[in-house]
Amino acid sequence: MYHWEREVDPVLSIECLDPVPPKPRLAPEEILRRIGEMAKLPRRKTDLYYPMQNGVKDRVGFNVFEPVRYPGALVKQTYWPACFQLEDDEALIIETEIPARAPYWNVQLNDPYFNALEYVYRLSSTNGAMARLSSDGKFRAVIALTDPGVPNWLDPAGYNEGGIYGRWYDCDSEPVPTITRVRLAELRSHLPEDTPVVTPAERSEEIRRRVAACQRRRRW
Known part of the structure; x- marks a missing residue:
């Protein structure tokens, strides 16, 4: 689902053609075993993702992207992670060319522990279907703790440090x-002169529409 407001997720059902008996009642021992396995999941994910984000910071420092490609099912996808850092009175400008063929691209902010930031009521992410490009065709986003009044604000939800993916x-x-x-x-002296002004009323409407769109979007 690329454009949250305009698109609707498909609904798919997979039907087994062979007879499927009812699931048996679980024994208490099996319930306890499954609960134990479930409890291990947060630790496994922490052991996986936290070093990923810290690794970027250790290798290239703050505010530098380190592209990475994974093998297998994700071979068509290139990630560009970074660890951001800024003071309350600063802003970070993300700038990039957009490929001529770009079926999908996005950018999101994470907290220092690799958790995705609140994305329903905050503008902590955007993608190629929702972002506004500059007149020169480039994508520019601004990370700032307060609304900078420009398109593509990425709200870090009060964090001075975190991750970008x-x-x-x-x-x-x-x-x-x-x-x-x-x-x-x-900020504006570092952006194209024709960068639009996003008023508080326009920002409020943008967030209102985002919330409504997220209510129809599947939550993973």
Whole structure:
């Protein structure tokens, strides 16, 4: 589901053609075993994802993207993770070219522990179907703790540090975005002159529509 407001998730059902007997009643011992396995999941995921995010910071530091491609089922997808850092009175400008063929791309913010930030009531993510490109065809997003009044605000939900995860899927090129750290008061001098102003009323409407769209979107 690329454009949350305009698209509707498909509903699929898989029917087994062979006879399927009713599920048997679980014995108490089996219930306890399954609960034990379920309790291990948060630890396994923490052991996997936390080092991934810390690894980026250890290798390239803050505010630098480190593209990575995984084998297997994700071979068509290139990720561009980074660890962001900014002060309350600063902003981070993410800038990139967009591939000529780009079936799907997105960018989202995570907290320092690799949890996705609140994305229903906050503008902590965007994608190729919802983002607004600059007049020169580039994508520019701004991470700032307060609304900077420009398109593609990525709200870090009060975090001065966290993670960024972007994706190019099956694109004909894989540009590496840049991050520029600037004073929030000087933000517009680092953006194209024709960058639109997003008023508080327009931002409120943007979030209202996002909330309504998320209510129809499948939650994973």
